[in-house]
Amino acid sequence: MATIPVAVLGATGAVGQRFIQLLEGHPLFEVVALTGSERSAGKKYREVCRWVLDTPMPAAVADLTVLDADADLPAQLVFSALPSNVAGPIEQRLAAAGHIVCSNASNHRMEPDVPLVIPEVNPDHLHLIPVQRRRRGWSGAIVTNPNCTSTPATMVLRPLLDTFGVRRMLLVSMQALSGAGYPGVPSYDIVDNVIPFIGGEEPKLEIEPQKMLGQLRDDTIVPASFATSAHCNRVPVLEGHLVCLSIELEQKATPDEVTAVLRQFRGLPQELRLPTAPEQPIIVRDEPDRPQPRRDRDAGRGMATVVGRIRPCSLFDIKLIALSHNTIRGAAGASILNAELMHAQGWL
Amino acid sequence: MATIPVAVLGATGAVGQRFIQLLEGHPLFEVVALTGSERSAGKKYREVCRWVLDTPMPAAVADLTVLDADADLPAQLVFSALPSNVAGPIEQRLAAAGHIVCSNASNHRMEPDVPLVIPEVNPDHLHLIPVQRRRRGWSGAIVTNPNCTSTPATMVLRPLLDTFGVRRMLLVSMQALSGAGYPGVPSYDIVDNVIPFIGGEEPKLEIEPQKMLGQLRDDTIVPASFATSAHCNRVPVLEGHLVCLSIELEQKATPDEVTAVLRQFRGLPQELRLPTAPEQPIIVRDEPDRPQPRRDRDAGRGMATVVGRIRPCSLFDIKLIALSHNTIRGAAGASILNAELMHAQGWL
Amino acid sequence: MATIPVAVLGATGAVGQRFIQLLEGHPLFEVVALTGSERSAGKKYREVCRWVLDTPMPAAVADLTVLDADADLPAQLVFSALPSNVAGPIEQRLAAAGHIVCSNASNHRMEPDVPLVIPEVNPDHLHLIPVQRRRRGWSGAIVTNPNCTSTPATMVLRPLLDTFGVRRMLLVSMQALSGAGYPGVPSYDIVDNVIPFIGGEEPKLEIEPQKMLGQLRDDTIVPASFATSAHCNRVPVLEGHLVCLSIELEQKATPDEVTAVLRQFRGLPQELRLPTAPEQPIIVRDEPDRPQPRRDRDAGRGMATVVGRIRPCSLFDIKLIALSHNTIRGAAGASILNAELMHAQGWL
Amino acid sequence: MATIPVAVLGATGAVGQRFIQLLEGHPLFEVVALTGSERSAGKKYREVCRWVLDTPMPAAVADLTVLDADADLPAQLVFSALPSNVAGPIEQRLAAAGHIVCSNASNHRMEPDVPLVIPEVNPDHLHLIPVQRRRRGWSGAIVTNPNCTSTPATMVLRPLLDTFGVRRMLLVSMQALSGAGYPGVPSYDIVDNVIPFIGGEEPKLEIEPQKMLGQLRDDTIVPASFATSAHCNRVPVLEGHLVCLSIELEQKATPDEVTAVLRQFRGLPQELRLPTAPEQPIIVRDEPDRPQPRRDRDAGRGMATVVGRIRPCSLFDIKLIALSHNTIRGAAGASILNAELMHAQGWL
Known part of the structure; x- marks a missing residue:
């Protein structure tokens, strides 16, 4: 089966690294694009990422060129590990442009038309997606996972x-x-x-x-x-x-x-x-x-x-x-499980 | 002013050491006797005590000979840092023999005629002492301080x-x-x-x-x-x-x-x-x-x-x-403050 | 391929646990017997072992009955995680009785006829085994691995x-x-x-x-x-x-x-x-x-x-x-690799 | 005896705080001025300093207004806790202007005319001060203490x-x-x-x-x-x-x-x-x-x-x-001891 290309936003941070670690060898998703701060953009991931996890940096992403936040992303599905001081407008722009943004950021969690989902707890809340699209005129969507605690x-x-x-x-x-x-x-x-x-x-x-x-x-x-x-x-x-x-x-x-x-x-x-x-x-x-x-x-x-x-x-x-x-079930793994559920239910 | 001689029971343990540390240079009390386990008895304190605190072992106690639990103690006032698996009968024997036992052990805390005292909280509970003496026929007394939490x-x-x-x-x-x-x-x-x-x-x-x-x-x-x-x-x-x-x-x-x-x-x-x-x-x-x-x-x-x-x-x-x-206000310091209160109020 | 039965001596300690963890699912060796202290002998492993590793206790050993140090062991190959204060005579008795003892204990490491081996470093030192057998009249052998440092x-x-x-x-x-x-x-x-x-x-x-x-x-x-x-x-x-x-x-x-x-x-x-x-x-x-x-x-x-x-x-x-x-390459894994080498070279 | 006014450069950092802690109640020196980064300048010390030491911030400095690096300092004696990326020119300017700079920064340590002193080790190296003054045309001086290791x-x-x-x-x-x-x-x-x-x-x-x-x-x-x-x-x-x-x-x-x-x-x-x-x-x-x-x-x-x-x-x-x-003898205490020696020998 062909894998689904995905992008990771905020890929050099701690949660971004966890996304990359968990997506290595993932049966459905393949990381094809990464974004980072202005300072990182244009350089290879291995050059700008101070990798802090205990397993090695996956070879497949090490040589990807980090994109900046405004780049066009070659993947419909986007995982966001952006810090909350920048996540808001970036995620909105991507959702407006047709991307499915599975976000770990807190910015949109409590908005009434944004699903805040743990797949074992409230998978039906994904039905807010059409509400969100209708209300905001978006072709994509923002789906969030909760705070790690x-x-x-x-x-x-x-x-x-x-x-x-x-x-x-x-x-x-x-x-x-x-x-x-x-x-x-x-x-x-x-x-x-x-x-x-x-x-x-x-x-x-x-x-x-x-x-x-x-x-x-x-x-x-x-x-x-x-x-x-x-x-x-x-x-x-x-x-x-x-x-x-x-x-x-x-x-x-x-x-x-x-x-x-x-x-x-x-x-x-x-x-x-x-x-x-x-x-x-x-x-x-x-x-x-x-x-x-x-x-x-x-x-x-x-x-x-x-x-x-x-x-x-x-x-x-x-x-x-x-x-x-907290950084697997409470962050990166949570977003990935949300995306897996969305894939299984045909949202992707 | 002449100082009041005191003994420390269980002097080689962590709380025992804290008693000795806090009593160094105390204006009222002077450590004149220490007890330890059978293994320690008869040896000098500095030989048997694995001192774990961050200030040096007080020189005045280093050369005291550790007594065993049954020894006659040359001090009316006794601080007990005994572990609860042995404190019960030892403290009772001493109280019966006329000693004032200020104990950090949990054994007698909840007995109805034993004061469990924080001097800022319930100093009047010391009035259980005559009750305890009457009921038990003791000339001494056991006074306890609470659990560190x-x-x-x-x-x-x-x-x-x-x-x-x-x-x-x-x-x-x-x-x-x-x-x-x-x-x-x-x-x-x-x-x-x-x-x-x-x-x-x-x-x-x-x-x-x-x-x-x-x-x-x-x-x-x-x-x-x-x-x-x-x-x-x-x-x-x-x-x-x-x-x-x-x-x-x-x-x-x-x-x-x-x-x-x-x-x-x-x-x-x-x-x-x-x-x-x-x-x-x-x-x-x-x-x-x-x-x-x-x-x-x-x-x-x-x-x-x-x-x-x-x-x-x-x-x-x-x-x-x-x-x-927890080992000062919650243990050794608590017992010492109880003894200071008893001294101020004439119980010693 | 049929697996080779092995025993672990001193199985409840930290290194003993590491042996059991590393041998779970091992392609050659299967743990069939465990020894422990007198206090543990006769009880099930899961009852007496305070398991401290971060992966779960392997189910296959949890219900093994712990044997005492003198038991006859139903395995020629024996891994020893015994502490050095008891390892000496136990390991000798087993080697005399025909067991191959791959030992992490320090007791026999420096004896002239006992191989002290890291397979990448000095595999040829296993040729001390016939010397050891001849000199000591043993049918088994003791082979050691070095100190973790x-x-x-x-x-x-x-x-x-x-x-x-x-x-x-x-x-x-x-x-x-x-x-x-x-x-x-x-x-x-x-x-x-x-x-x-x-x-x-x-x-x-x-x-x-x-x-x-x-x-x-x-x-x-x-x-x-x-x-x-x-x-x-x-x-x-x-x-x-x-x-x-x-x-x-x-x-x-x-x-x-x-x-x-x-x-x-x-x-x-x-x-x-x-x-x-x-x-x-x-x-x-x-x-x-x-x-x-x-x-x-x-x-x-x-x-x-x-x-x-x-x-x-x-x-x-x-x-x-x-x-x-230190507890894998420097202890349990070292003994296991020694045994694997001995198996490959026909010593088992 | 009247105390000697001193200034602390880089007072909000870890070593700066240690200077302030050690100078509290000092018999010779009294902190009268502090410098900090541009961001801190003009505010009270207690407003801009994230105090990280385990004893409370001394009350006497809490309300001092932090000066910027270019300020005129109302003290001849200056302790420098500046980071090495900025210490060089600031310390030189002050020495040229007549200040005695006792510096913990590494910038000038190895310069041939700058004393690098531990008072127990090489107090005589202070005789480089006239050499330094002569060579550089300074009325003040820079005296350094070594790296903490x-x-x-x-x-x-x-x-x-x-x-x-x-x-x-x-x-x-x-x-x-x-x-x-x-x-x-x-x-x-x-x-x-x-x-x-x-x-x-x-x-x-x-x-x-x-x-x-x-x-x-x-x-x-x-x-x-x-x-x-x-x-x-x-x-x-x-x-x-x-x-x-x-x-x-x-x-x-x-x-x-x-x-x-x-x-x-x-x-x-x-x-x-x-x-x-x-x-x-x-x-x-x-x-x-x-x-x-x-x-x-x-x-x-x-x-x-x-x-x-x-x-x-x-x-x-x-x-x-x-x-x-390392932050007392290896940093702030070292500079202070150098200043005490200079005071005792009449360099101040």
């Missing part, structure tokens, strides 16, 4: 909401360094330390899950009605965001019932056997001290959400911890 | 409870390595990792604050009635336990009102100018990203609780973070 | 010695935490720190390379005659030992000549295409800041030695740095 | 050179993160890692010690003639540079003799009781695993060099390790 929480809430209902969730995150991009957090700030603040993060966690768990009615998402409060912290971990969740359910449930529901959960990506989909979207560990970022972030090749310590909460109903790999 | 939460709750009332608290901790003692957490488990579990810790956090914030009535503590739920995590930080708190108040209060109340809080140790008391028990920082364990744990020579990010909680009323040095 | 140095020296001759080597190591076993180095000792001492390590580095690079003459190894001096340090790195080498050659050579010789080096494992052999035993990186432990330790599935910064040394001739994965 | 090596070499003579030194460093300034090393690069390269560092180590240990003859420094080779590495340590040294002496000496010589070493700062001088410039530890960066960097309030593991080297004569606090 919203991901594990939303994944866990999907089956809980469907089975028991959810009233409230308190979330405390311990987030990995890679979430800050590269160079990101100075080492002098984080060795022997925790930074109990991540700019702009907590508000996202209090609205993104609600949108994703909302219902599409008459071309609009009606957000789920549960309330959320979040504390976000940066810890000296390379990859893998861990969240402590306390959840109030509408209908009482025991830890065993919650465990069973999470374990049985499967979504459309599993049914469609999408290439990047993990076998199980949620893996529940029984050990008292798991999941741990370093030991569990790569479960399902970084695409599974690992859950543990499901136990009663004396304030709400249930406490548990959940972990997702 | 209960400390920052309880310190913050004292003025909030008094001013606004407290209904519920959700606590998520990020705890330092030293809290596990020495050798404690293997480095292979914690580099690039978080361990989301600390054995036996969460239940303590759901009862100790209630006892300390309870009222002494008719020789009994009536625990405070607010509910607590805790998630405890170990992070790669040397010293300093950070807690994220979401608090439901009985009477609504703005972040500014909470800030003012915490800033104005002073306790008996400040009034009595006890040697180890920090000038302010609670320091509120205005920066968005403070307190941080490494940068704030030493505030007030490790005896202050540093609070920050006081903001509204969309589920409860108030969210904030608090930090205490 | 000797490995990268010796690998680099092999082609340099053959091409240019080597007079002197100064080695300074920065060694990973896993080299100390599990629980190993307490986290409280190593966060924000370096420990400039590893017990017993430096003397090994001053004799093991000489033995491996020595010549087998008349049933005896004549050690290579170059002199070595070593400084060994422990750094907060999970896996991967990095060594800084300054080397005096007998015949002058430029950095480019050294680079070419290292790049071209291939050994018998590459020629025989042994399953665990890396494609290139030595990978030379051109970047100024490589190899780095985290980013290069997994090169060649942990079996390559990665070299960089080949440059003139103003005291000797050449300076460079070299890195090997 | 040259410091511990040079300190150790001074008494060894004087007593035994030194022929060769091989140095391998493990350098702290703070040595790279702030933000410096990205955390994503260094957690679970070592970076075996520090740009521009190794050449400095091969010439600076020779200049400092050289002799002033006829207005010129004749460098010491020993040869040096260096490998420099960055390790995940906050503060404290550790160096492994192998030293060839001219006259043989035992480890005990070397130990005695290092222990007895005292310099002019000790004799003059300069305020920042440590009681002993070199502290020799007997434990097998010391010095360690975290546990020994603060010895002598960060101004002592701590030495350990003095032992025979099978290639050269002596091996040992030495540690200095």
